[in-house]
Amino acid sequence: MDIVTGVGVLDKAMTVLQSVADGPQALSQLQQSTGYPRATVHRLAAALESHGILRRDVDGRFELGHGLVALGSAAQARFPLVELARPILSELRDRTGESVQLFVQEGRQRRCVLSLETPHGLRWIVPEGSVFPLDAGSAGRVLSAKGAATGWIESVGEREAGVASVSAAVRGPAGAVVAALSVSGPIERLSRQPGERFGDAVVAAADELFVSLGG
Known part of the structure; x- marks a missing residue:
């Protein structure tokens, strides 16, 4: 991440989100790309999935969620x-x-x-x-x-x-x-x-x- 806010859970969640920006990643790939423990990565990814920020593809990998589409459209309009x-x-x-x-x-x-x-x-x-x-x-x-x-x-x-x-x-x-x-x-x-x-x-x-x- 380029910005570290000091709010640990938020910074970690954004790191997970940025890690799948270029393509879907399995949990093991997310663990490797973020450097976080497996349990931490799973907890963050599951929470982001619950909010629609991440989703699972047909292979079970984490991917950018459809909730981002609505947020992106709102941001573009404003x-x-x-x-x-x-x-x-x-x-x-x-x-x-x-x-x-x-x-x-x-x-x-x-x-x-x-x-x-x-x-x-x-x-x-x-x-x-x-x-x-x-x-x-x-x-x-x-x-x-x-x-x-x-x-x-x-x-x-x-x-x-x-x-x-x-x-x-x-x-x-x-x-x-x-x-x-x-x-x-x-x-x-x-x-x-x-x-x-x-x-x-x-x-x-x-x-x-x-x-x-x-x-």
């Missing part, structure tokens, strides 16, 4: 940013040829809520749902309200060696920063001046999303 951003980020990805992401702030961290990958074999992959600090990387600095006269902020090997990125702020109708839109990839392609290459395109996409949000 948070339309992602679906509004998807076609804009898709166009930006196709225009730049690089991976693009959308981050929102959660406390002192930032979470990737949308990630579209480049077709290049050599790429920087940011899974949706990933959490990163605010104090490193161009998106983190955008969300920390560290502006730039250019409208974009770049980062070269700041959070991850060999990776460059350029980000711009997405503002809501009231003018507050609601997200950071980024292009990221290997320094070999983005160079050590990623802002010069893609800054204007990132700012234009962020502005387009601002309009879509009613700005």
Whole structure:
């Protein structure tokens, strides 16, 4: 897990849930992937199953539950940013040829809520749902309200060696920063001046999303 809340049972339950995110797992696989005792894993998985958060597939393996579908639909309805951003980020990805992401702030961290990958074999992959600090990387600095006269902020090997990125702020109708839109990839392609290459395109996409949000 990227976040440890200090509420032990909640952190453990989320670790179990994240372990089946990529596919169903038998109890023995869950025990191995989480590192928890068998009895603990079974207790947590059974409780999550009772709430519809997990379910069993035809082979008896634990799988993501149907209860998550309703929760996901409710979250999407109340948070339309992602679906509004998807076609804009898709166009930006196709225009730049690089991976693009959308981050929102959660406390002192930032979470990737949308990630579209480049077709290049050599790429920087940011899974949706990933959490990163605010104090490193161009998106983190955008969300920390560290502006730039250019409208974009770049980062070269700041959070991850060999990776460059350029980000711009997405503002809501009231003018507050609601997200950071980024292009990221290997320094070999983005160079050590990623802002010069893609800054204007990132700012234009962020502005387009601002309009879509009613700005």
